[in-house]
Amino acid sequence: MDRLKCMLVFVKVTDCGSFAAASEVLNLSPQMVGKHISMLEEHLGTRLLNRTTRRQNLTEVGRMFYERCKVVLAAADEAEAVAQEMTAMPRGVLRVNAPVTFGAYGMSPLVVDYMRRYPDVQVELTLSDRYVDLVDEGFEAVIRIGPLADSALIARKLKPYQLIACASPRYLAEFGTPVRPEELIDHQCLGYTYWSRSSEKEWTFTKGGKQHAAEVNSRLQSNNATALLSAALGGGGIILGAEVVLGSYIASGQLIQVLADYQAPAREMYLLYSPNRYPTQKLRRFIDAVMAEYG
Missing domain, CATH: 1.10.10.10 (Winged helix-like DNA-binding domain superfamily/Winged helix DNA-binding domain)
Structure with a gap:
């Protein structure tokens, strides 16, 4: 029966x-x-x-x-x-939002690989450093850096957004290499300004469990990490930026990490998406790709 x-x-x-x-x-x-x-x-x-x-x-x-x-x-x-x-193949348009710097340097290569594996999916990658509402603005997945507010969204924790301090060989040859965070006050530090606030006046480092808050002098400030990177490559000063961005320039010798004995700040990073009981294949495979790379 x-x-x-x-x-x-x-x-x-x-x-x-x-x-x-x-x-x-x-x-x-x-x-x-x-x-x-x-x-x-x-x-x-x-x-x-x-x-x-x-x-x-x-x-x-x-x-x-x-x-x-x-x-x-x-x-x-x-x-x-x-x-x-x-068993269905992912297809359709996937709308993703990410912070500008991480999106340009960290997400773009991942998205290209994702689209290569799933040719029936189109991706709209929107980059913005402002807070976006995933539901109201129609995004299926959002990368968010920093502490999370209470939310009904599903949050998957990613690797910390690690910062490192670097400068070009030209700058270090001209102005010397700082060996302690307190020496940064005597250097040109490139300041990143956020859409909601001005440049930080202190850079915080950690060593042996002890924090070192270093006052910095930022003659050049910008809200665009690419502009600060170009300035650093041109010998304009010391940049405190994302390791995912600066790592390849260090590997090529265009930049040199400074204060490597100290731990620069790291920020929490998350992948957010709606708690749909059965997410679409395009979203499910995107989540898998992000977690494999950054989880």
Whole structure:
């Protein structure tokens, strides 16, 4: 006996009010509908429907069983939908938001690789350092740096957004290399200004569990990390920037890390998305890619 099929027939008979009406919906003969009901009652050892030639109604057991059958059938439909979704190829437009610097240097290469693997997906990568509302602004995933406010969104913690201090060989040859954070006051430090506040006046480093708050002098300030990077490469000063951005320039010798014995600040970083019980394949695969790279 196919119990799910019998449950489905029983629910349809109850909803439609008769064997004949259910048989039309299910594309079965009335005799076959009656056979499914009989098998179900025999299996359960109780009557589910009181029926006469003119009418039918549920028994007390039948009413309880009817409600549970609807739950079981809905769960079976959901399970099939999940299985079908998992085998489907990601497709459609994926809208992602990320902070400007991390988005340009950290997310862009990941997105290119993601699109190469899933050619039916288009990605709209919007970069902004302001707070965006994922739901109201129509984003499916958001990268956020810094502490999180209470939210109904799902937050997946990523690697910390690590900062390091660097300068070009030209600058260090001309002005010397600081060996302690306190010496930064005598150097040109390139200041990053946020959309909501001005440049930081102190850079904080840690060594041996002790914090060192170094006062900095920033003659050049900008709200764009690429502009500060260009200034640093040109010998304009010491930059405190993201390791994901500066790492390749250090590897090539264009920049040299300073104060390497000290730990520069690191900020929390998260991937946020809505708590949809069954996310789309394009989002699910994007989450997997981000977590593999930065989780």
